[in-house]
Amino acid sequence: MIRFAALFDVLDRTTKTNAKVAALAEYFREAPEADRLWTIALLSGRRPKRAVNSTELRIWASEAAGIPLWLFEEAYPIVGDLSETISLILPPATRSADRPLADWIADLIALTGQPADLRQAAILDAWDRLTTPERFLFNKLITGGFRMGVSQGLMTRALSQATGIEETALAHRLMGDWTPQTTTYARLVQTNDPASEGSRPYPFALATALDDAQALGDPADWLAEWKWDGIRGQLIKRPGAFALWSRGEELITDRFPEFAPLADFLPDGTVIDGEVLAWGDGAPLPFAQLQKRIGRLNVPKKLLTEAPAHMLAYDLLEENGEDLRPLPLSDRRARLDALVAALPKLPLAISPAVTFDAWPALAAIRETARERGAEGLMVKRLAAPYHVGRKRGDWWKWKLDPYTVDCVMIYAQSGSGRRATLFTDFTFAVKDGDDLVPFTKAYSGLTDAEFGEITAWVKRNTLEKFGPVRRVPPVQVFEIAFEGIQASSRHKSGIALRFPRMSRWRRDKPPEEIDTLDNLRALLP
Amino acid sequence: MVLSFTDRGIFCEAGGFFIDPWRPVDKALITHGHSDHARAGHRRYMATEAAAPAIRHRLGVKVDTVRFGEVRRIGDADVSFHPAGHVPGSAQIRVEVAGEVWVVSGDYKTEPDGLSEPFEPVRCHAFISECTFGLPVFNWQPQPAIMAQINAWWAANAAEGRVSVIGAYSLGKAQRILANVDPIGLILTHGAVEATNRVLREQGLRLPETTWAGPDVGLSPGALVVAPPSALGTPWAARFGPSAQAFASGWMALRGVRRRRGLSQGFVMSDHADWRGLNDAIRATGAERVFVTHGYTAPFRRWLADQGYDAGVVETEYEGDDADDVEVIE
Numbered sequence: 001m002i003r004f005a006a007l008f009d010v011l012d013r014t015t016k017t018n019a020k021v022a023a024l025a026e027y028f029r030e031a032p033e034a035d036r037l038w039t040i041a042l043l044s045g046r047r048p049k050r051a052v053n054s055t056e057l058r059i060w061a062s063e064a065a066g067i068p069l070w071l072f073e074e075a076y077p078i079v080g081d082l083s084e085t086i087s088l089i090l091p092p093a094t095r096s097a098d099r100p101l102a103d104w105i106a107d108l109i110a111l112t113g114q115p116a117d118l119r120q121a122a123i124l125d126a127w128d129r130l131t132t133p134e135r136f137l138f139n140k141l142i143t144g145g146f147r148m149g150v151s152q153g154l155m156t157r158a159l160s161q162a163t164g165i166e167e168t169a170l171a172h173r174l175m176g177d178w179t180p181q182t183t184t185y186a187r188l189v190q191t192n193d194p195a196s197e198g199s200r201p202y203p204f205a206l207a208t209a210l211d212d213a214q215a216l217g218d219p220a221d222w223l224a225e226w227k228w229d230g231i232r233g234q235l236i237k238r239p240g241a242f243a244l245w246s247r248g249e250e251l252i253t254d255r256f257p258e259f260a261p262l263a264d265f266l267p268d269g270t271v272i273d274g275e276v277l278a279w280g281d282g283a284p285l286p287f288a289q290l291q292k293r294i295g296r297l298n299v300p301k302k303l304l305t306e307a308p309a310h311m312l313a314y315d316l317l318e319e320n321g322e323d324l325r326p327l328p329l330s331d332r333r334a335r336l337d338a339l340v341a342a343l344p345k346l347p348l349a350i351s352p353a354v355t356f357d358a359w360p361a362l363a364a365i366r367e368t369a370r371e372r373g374a375e376g377l378m379v380k381r382l383a384a385p386y387h388v389g390r391k392r393g394d395w396w397k398w399k400l401d402p403y404t405v406d407c408v409m410i411y412a413q414s415g416s417g418r419r420a421t422l423f424t425d426f427t428f429a430v431k432d433g434d435d436l437v438p439f440t441k442a443y444s445g446l447t448d449a450e451f452g453e454i455t456a457w458v459k460r461n462t463l464e465k466f467g468p469v470r471r472v473p474p475v476q477v478f479e480i481a482f483e484g485i486q487a488s489s490r491h492k493s494g495i496a497l498r499f500p501r502m503s504r505w506r507r508d509k510p511p512e513e514i515d516t517l518d519n520l521r522a523l524l525p
Numbered sequence: 526m527v528l529s530f531t532d533r534g535i536f537c538e539a540g541g542f543f544i545d546p547w548r549p550v551d552k553a554l555i556t557h558g559h560s561d562h563a564r565a566g567h568r569r570y571m572a573t574e575a576a577a578p579a580i581r582h583r584l585g586v587k588v589d590t591v592r593f594g595e596v597r598r599i600g601d602a603d604v605s606f607h608p609a610g611h612v613p614g615s616a617q618i619r620v621e622v623a624g625e626v627w628v629v630s631g632d633y634k635t636e637p638d639g640l641s642e643p644f645e646p647v648r649c650h651a652f653i654s655e656c657t658f659g660l661p662v663f664n665w666q667p668q669p670a671i672m673a674q675i676n677a678w679w680a681a682n683a684a685e686g687r688v689s690v691i692g693a694y695s696l697g698k699a700q701r702i703l704a705n706v707d708p709i710g711l712i713l714t715h716g717a718v719e720a721t722n723r724v725l726r727e728q729g730l731r732l733p734e735t736t737w738a739g740p741d742v743g744l745s746p747g748a749l750v751v752a753p754p755s756a757l758g759t760p761w762a763a764r765f766g767p768s769a770q771a772f773a774s775g776w777m778a779l780r781g782v783r784r785r786r787g788l789s790q791g792f793v794m795s796d797h798a799d800w801r802g803l804n805d806a807i808r809a810t811g812a813e814r815v816f817v818t819h820g821y822t823a824p825f826r827r828w829l830a831d832q833g834y835d836a837g838v839v840e841t842e843y844e845g846d847d848a849d850d851v852e853v854i855e
Contacts, residue, residue, distance in 0.1 A: 012780070012784075014789060067828075070827075071660075071828055074823075074824035079779055080779075080781045088663075089661045420781040422785070448785075
């Protein structure tokens with residue numbers, strides 16, 4: 001744990017990519033293999049099963065610190081992080097222990113399902129053997145949400161430096177449903193065993209935002225298609241394996257039983273990159289329909305009929321077990337067309353190419369994206385391979401300009417983590433007759449300086465406090481940008497926005513001139 | 526009430542004076558020279574002998590001085606100043622009227638820092654306490670541990686040819702670091718720090734040799750630069766060459782604050798009492814009534830009430846209300 005805490009300390013203190021990669025690479029060379037494996041797991045979003053819930057942690061920590069729980073709850077929003085709050089209030093450790101990270105995690109895993117008094121004794125014992133920075137990390141292992149300021153890509157680069165294995169090969173090996181309990185460091189990282197492929201997905205290729213289409217040159221070199229607003233996924237059929245992965249590397253096969261029949265028709269060794277959409281009358285339904293299904297492990301019949309899932313295929317990454325990613329898109333696409341055309345009627349279709357002969361014409365087509373249920377267009381170079389991750393130049397996303405609405409801030413709440421001392425989470429209202437109706441929250445889009453300024457204003461202009469929330473006079477006008485709007489019975493305003501964020505602080509605009517609820521309703525599809 | 530709370534500051538009716546008032550008054554008793562406690566515009570000032578030079582330097586006013594522990598009769602009040610341990614010369618002010626004793630803490634810390642007169646508990650009936658760090662997440666390590674971190678940081682930077690720029694409030698924290706740092710190499714100071722050094726040296730405080738980082742001082746690999754926190758990350762701090770920059774402040778206990786300021790390094794060194802220090806100090810006064818000012822007043826008051834104190838909050842205009850005011854209070 002000492003070594004892991006030292007690694008975290010370096011990663012936490014620098015913003016320099018090279019310094020982070022160097023520290024990680026050194027760790028991957030020197031830490032025990034079991035610790036390396038867990039570090040890879042943590043940095044790729046895999047965490048031990050939760051043995052203790054956060055309420056228990058708060059209560060036990062408060063007791064150990066000799067303070068009432070209410071005082072803990074007062075301190076928590078100031079610190080902005082539960083694990084850190086606990087690490088700071090506990091009395092100093094009376095013992096020390098230099099145990100490997102993997103051993104601490106093994107202890108935690110063993111606590112799962114144990115009676116509360118046993119778990120409490122074990123956690124208190126651990127706290128008493130760890131320094132404040134180690135406690136912070138130990139608590140993070142319990143609560144999850146591990147962020148070390150290192151992307152999976154950087155971690156892969158560091159691992160590549162430490163092992164000499166090529167980065168793209170590593171990126172692929174680290175995908176899939178392994179956990180430190182089902183594999184070892186050597187098997188995961190060092191062996192290249194095709195039989196272990198199973199349902200392992202490929203790293204997703206990602207696009208960059210397009211500003212100037214004209215600069216892309218000859219339109220004949222490019223494929224345009226709609227950028228659908230669903231769940232990007234990889235559908236995998238291999239011997240003994242059928243899986244649907246989300247871009248977030250989550251296995252979502254069971255959430256979409258509609259695709260199960262595909263297992264009978266897709267040949268072994270097939271991997272399709274596509275978009276999962278809720279489907280009705282031969283067209284995508286709004287994202288909100290799909291969203292109802294995301295959190296559910298068991299899908300009720302009603303949802304299956306109301307919002308059946310359908311995949312629009314973008315790309316073919318593997319055919320007959322052969323990795324097609326080095327081939328040009330034009331070839332992959334031709335193979336995809338042939339594959340899908342040979343299938344019977346199933347919830348799978350090709351995402352159609354959008355034909356165009358000049359960029360201005362494509363720009364005009366893009367304007368119709370919302371009517372199609374799309375967010376905009378994707379523009380992909382026909383000669384390009386399927387890249388690992390985001391590689392600028394071959395894949396572009398050309399999204400529609402967002403909707404905007406002018407509204408007024410009515411509540412402010414402090415952020416968490418780095419933003420714990422700033423007011424960053426705001427509730428906004430539009431006019432409805434003489435009333436103000438809250439209709440959305442937003443927490444991003446302003447610069448640090450603007451957040452600082454609005455924070456100072458909120459402090460001086462608080463009307464009421466409700467815990468961490470402050471009510472403020474409705475005078476600060478903001479322009480909120482958003483990607484979509486839906487009717488919603490769960491919101492007082494009757495509407496729900498997709499991806500709302502603050503696009504401008506409208507200091508020039510008096511609150512009397514903000515938009516009305518009717519303005520918003522007029523945007524409903 | 527020996528003391529009452531007015532919109533100009535803490536007032537003693539029996540003595541006709543204010544303590545650390547924030548609007549102009551006739552007679553002001555000042556706990557220490559920080560700008561939120563010692564303001565310009567009063568007609569008469571009184572402070573300790575050790576605090577007065579900095580107040581004169583900063584405000585350009587005449588100051589009537591007292592020794593620590595010396596009792597002065599002002600009107601019907603007996604007034605004395607007692608060490609608060611916050612910065613050199615800083616005082617708690619004890620006011621006794623007809624046998625009832627109230628103490629205003631000003632800013633204080635309970636750990637001796639090797640430079641300021643060490644904090645001295647004063648028995649009283651009512652204690653008006655600051656609580657800048659009045660939450661149980663603030664627990665300082667002993668000064669030697671923090672100084673060891675600072676020394677190691679400076680040494681490591683020097684070994685790699687970098688300059689070490691440390692942000693520390695120019696009255697108090699800066700000299701506390703100077704008085705305790707290892708003599709590893711050249712020490713440069715920002716003008717604001719150097720001016721205060723001069724004042725404190727003249728009154729007999731021992732500080733190591735420092736060099737004012739005037740406009741002709743350029744690349745200074747291996748040096749330690751002591752500057753007000755506001756100088757961190759500015760072109761002023763960049764002119765010494767490749768540097769590591771750090772901030773010495775109690776707020777550095779919070780990872781979020783350190784990260785928001787974009788600092789690679791923070792040293793958790795405060796001139797205010799931590800959670801334990803506040804509780805110990807309050808207990809040592811024997812006071813039944815406690816009023817809390819600047820800081821996490823609402824939760825701290827409730828905590829004290831839970832402990833059996835008759836506790837209240839005084840709304841003041843001292844700064845240091847929270848982590849965003851780090852520039853001012855630390």
